[in-house]
Amino acid sequence: MPTSIAEGKDWSVVEFQRHLPDTVTDVGPGEGTYAKLFRPVHAGIWWTGIEIHKPYVAKHKLRSTKTRSMYDELHVEDARTSDQHLFHRDLVIFGDVLEHMPREDAIALLGKAEAAGAWNILVSLPIVEAPQGEVDGNPNEAHIHHWDADDMDAVLAELGGHVESMRGETLGVWWWSRRG
Known part of the structure; x- marks a missing residue:
């Protein structure tokens, strides 16, 4: 779904601060959860969004000509x-997106993202079985791969750098950084 549950968001804000x-590049912003969450914390950020489903742009007002857009x-x-x-x-954000591929x-x-020179990567995804098919006519909302938290730990460790994580009841959140 183009939405995200609240679990792990407080932890993400602390890391962001x-x-x-x-x-920032937000991959799969959906309704713009992370832009809404982080913009008030640090003004003047350049936000890039990469959204695969064109109808979300208008539906969630990701880009607007009349008011300030969520994404620059x-x-x-x-x-x-x-x-x-x-x-x-x-920062490159993969918030509730990697399970869709x-x-x-x-x-x-x-x-x-690492090879391109991203300094930080934020990953958030379900760490419990969370079957989901197409949503709102968007086949890209289907959950293709169920991630185990230990597997994501290992994948991010392979990138080098420093990894911190928060495991909730349903979501895992990771902050990977080149600097620590």
Whole structure:
């Protein structure tokens, strides 16, 4: 779904405040959960969104010409085929998005962000069985891979850097950083 549950968001805000990124790419913003959550914490951030489902842009007002948009730059495309430069940011967010693709694609996408020079990566995803099919006519909302928290720990450790995590009842949240 283009929404996200509240679990782990407080922890994410604390990490965000600790790192205070100036440039962010939000992969699969849906309704803009992370832009809404983080914008009030640190003004002046350049927000890039990569949204695969074009109807979400208007439905969730991700880009607006009349008022301030949630995203300064918005690309309607599949992040797996996006230009590498979109991942050269202080923070790349994969919030409730990696479960919507095969594991190999998710690992490649995380590697793409690291290789592009992302300083920090935020990952949030279900760590319990959470079957889901198409939502609102969007086949990209189907859950393709069920992640185990230990598996995500290992995948992010392979990127090098420093990893912190929070495991909730249903979601796991990870903050990967080059600097620690």
